[in-house]
Amino acid sequence: MSEPAIGVSGARVHLGQQLVLDEVSVVVARGEVIALLGANGSGKSTLVRAALGLVPTTSGSVTLLGTPLGQFRAWERIGYVPQRVSATGGVPATVGEVVGSGRLTGRTWWRRTSPDDRAQIQHAMDAVGLGDLAGRSVNDLSGGQQQRVLIARALVRQPQVLFLDEPTAGVDRASQDAFAEALRQLVHRGTTVVLVLHELGVLGDLVQRSVVLRAGRVVHDGAPPPARPMHAGPDHDHVHPHAFDRRSSRELLP
Amino acid sequence: MILEVLGLPFMQRALVAAVLVGLAAPAVGTYLVQRRLALMGDGIGHVALTGVALGFLLGTAPVLTAVVVATLGAVAMELIRGRGRLGGDVALAMLFYGGIAGGVLLIGLSDTGSSSSLLAYLFGSLTTVAPGDLWVISGLAVVVLGTTIGLRRALFALCQDEEFARVAGLPVRWLNILVAVTAALTVTVAMRVVGLLLVSALMVMPVATAQQFCRSFAGTLWLALGLGVAVSVLGVFGSYSLDVAPGATIVVLAIGAFVVASAVSSLRGRVPSVWGQRPVVAGGLPDDETDDDVAVRR
Numbered sequence: 360m361s362e363p364a365i366g367v368s369g370a371r372v373h374l375g376q377q378l379v380l381d382e383v384s385v386v387v388a389r390g391e392v393i394a395l396l397g398a399n400g401s402g403k404s405t406l407v408r409a410a411l412g413l414v415p416t417t418s419g420s421v422t423l424l425g426t427p428l429g430q431f432r433a434w435e436r437i438g439y440v441p442q443r444v445s446a447t448g449g450v451p452a453t454v455g456e457v458v459g460s461g462r463l464t465g466r467t468w469w470r471r472t473s474p475d476d477r478a479q480i481q482h483a484m485d486a487v488g489l490g491d492l493a494g495r496s497v498n499d500l501s502g503g504q505q506q507r508v509l510i511a512r513a514l515v516r517q518p519q520v521l522f523l524d525e526p527t528a529g530v531d532r533a534s535q536d537a538f539a540e541a542l543r544q545l546v547h548r549g550t551t552v553v554l555v556l557h558e559l560g561v562l563g564d565l566v567q568r569s570v571v572l573r574a575g576r577v578v579h580d581g582a583p584p585p586a587r588p589m590h591a592g593p594d595h596d597h598v599h600p601h602a603f604d605r606r607s608s609r610e611l612l613p
Numbered sequence: 614m615i616l617e618v619l620g621l622p623f624m625q626r627a628l629v630a631a632v633l634v635g636l637a638a639p640a641v642g643t644y645l646v647q648r649r650l651a652l653m654g655d656g657i658g659h660v661a662l663t664g665v666a667l668g669f670l671l672g673t674a675p676v677l678t679a680v681v682v683a684t685l686g687a688v689a690m691e692l693i694r695g696r697g698r699l700g701g702d703v704a705l706a707m708l709f710y711g712g713i714a715g716g717v718l719l720i721g722l723s724d725t726g727s728s729s730s731l732l733a734y735l736f737g738s739l740t741t742v743a744p745g746d747l748w749v750i751s752g753l754a755v756v757v758l759g760t761t762i763g764l765r766r767a768l769f770a771l772c773q774d775e776e777f778a779r780v781a782g783l784p785v786r787w788l789n790i791l792v793a794v795t796a797a798l799t800v801t802v803a804m805r806v807v808g809l810l811l812v813s814a815l816m817v818m819p820v821a822t823a824q825q826f827c828r829s830f831a832g833t834l835w836l837a838l839g840l841g842v843a844v845s846v847l848g849v850f851g852s853y854s855l856d857v858a859p860g861a862t863i864v865v866l867a868i869g870a871f872v873v874a875s876a877v878s879s880l881r882g883r884v885p886s887v888w889g890q891r892p893v894v895a896g897g898l899p900d901d902e903t904d905d906d907v908a909v910r911r
Contacts, residue, residue: 411780413776437780439780441774443774448649449649450643450646450647450830451833453829456769460773461781463767464782468767469767494829496828
């Protein structure tokens with residue numbers, strides 16, 4: 360267990376001609392909860408995508424659970440919640456179906472749904488507070504509920520390492536609280552968690568370490584920045600000059 | 614009249630083919646619609662025309678050459694789509710036009726084929742389903758249905774979210790090619806009955822109709838299969854009694870079913886979700902909706 364959960368060393372990533380990650384090195388120990396913070400375009404999502412092999416690195420190396428990415432096959436131990444506006448496809452699908460798709464792995468993708476699968480699917484939906492919406496079409500859910508569906512789809516694998524890309528962006532407060540509670544239980548069980556966040560918000564007390572990126576480089580790696588009580592505290596009534604825009608003020612709520 | 618029609622051997626073959634086509638086309642179409650590639654079947658149909666003409670030129674069965682050329686074309690399209698963004702659009706367009714132009718060119722060069730024989734492949738023809746074709750069609754339909762129904766969990770996961778499927782460890786590249794090949798086989802299965810230019814409609818319309826009434830993917834898939842068989846069989850009868858190309862009657866019926874379904878579902882208060890992806894949440898911003906709002910609406 361001494362090998363780190365994630366080891367990114369000297370990673371450079373180009374998207375087209377542009378250098379998006381420049382010599383980024385981040386090591387995440389097993390059971391650690393880290394937040395990747397930074398402005399839009401700082402490269403935090405790209406770092407997650409590079410660690411998962413979704414974008415190629417031009418130099419540097421990545422290991423997952425001690426195995427170089429190119430040889431890594433134990434994807435059933437990895438959970439991923441992509442940054443997504445919507446969980447819908449071109450054809451309706453129920454919450455249970457989308458969450459159930461998370462049970463498939465490289466070793467079991469051709470199998471039928473087993474009773475164990477069904478139990479885990481129900482468990483994952485319960486964990487994010489969607490247990491009684493299993494038969495509902497994902498198209499009929501709110502944005503926050505759809506995000507919770509995607510989180511349940513990652514949880515249903517019972518991953519050892521969980522990557523979440525902006526899981527609370529655009530999510531209503533009820534969904535954020537349900538999600539924070541689910542995450543707390545996972546962390547308690549020793550799951551390694553990598554959170555891409557805009558700001559710590561409700562997840563602040565879970566995060567053990569934060570890595571701040573700016574223009575593709577790590578500019579801070581250590582203790583999470585202290586919560587700004589004026590802004591991110593739970594009792595803060597977030598009123599801005601643009602508060603007439605209901606949507607953005609909701610999104611900015613901690 | 615129906616008994617009399619059923620006694621005709623060519624109509625028996627056409628009806629068997631119609632049932633197989635009615636099942637196979639929506640089975641593949643459901644996945645294409647899910648990943649918003651509804652027009653892919655159309656493109657493969659264009660490319661398959663070159664295959665048909667090649668069969669005439671070489672003096673072999675057009676079905677077999679169509680299978681080969683359509684499969685190659687579908688795999689090429691998938692590779693272009695997977696490779697990336699820039700230029701892919703134009704490359705696909707070229708493949709489409711090249712398919713039609715190649716077909717017309719090759720049929721002109723062959724001694725046996727003529728423009729009128731090409732017409733039967735473009736819009737379907739009741740009399741062209743030869744006994745030998747029926748075996749090919751049946752074999753291909755079994756492969757298509759075995760794949761699309763047998764592997765539906767994996768194909769659902771792939772078409773719902775390709776990146777997630779990749780991180781989940783699914784063999785995404787192979788599954789993508791499998792979908793493309795299955796679509797190509799379906800086009801060839803369907804070309805005798807609906808024709809290459811209209812096959813895409815039979816892939817897409819039953820799915821669009823079924824999703825007016827279904828909340829689940831599985832439900833949409835099964836209902837689309839049922840609708841596909843219904844419009845195909847009725848269309849073949851209609852084609853016989855009106856003496857027009859079966860592709861036309863089948864597709865007109867499929868569109869009619871969709872229009873009726875849309876009317877019924879909007880009368881029931883559900884806005885047809887094909888017209889947009891934000892159907893049901895009426896009033897207020899979706900992100901603002903809480904569980905309480907949902908509970909009230911239920």
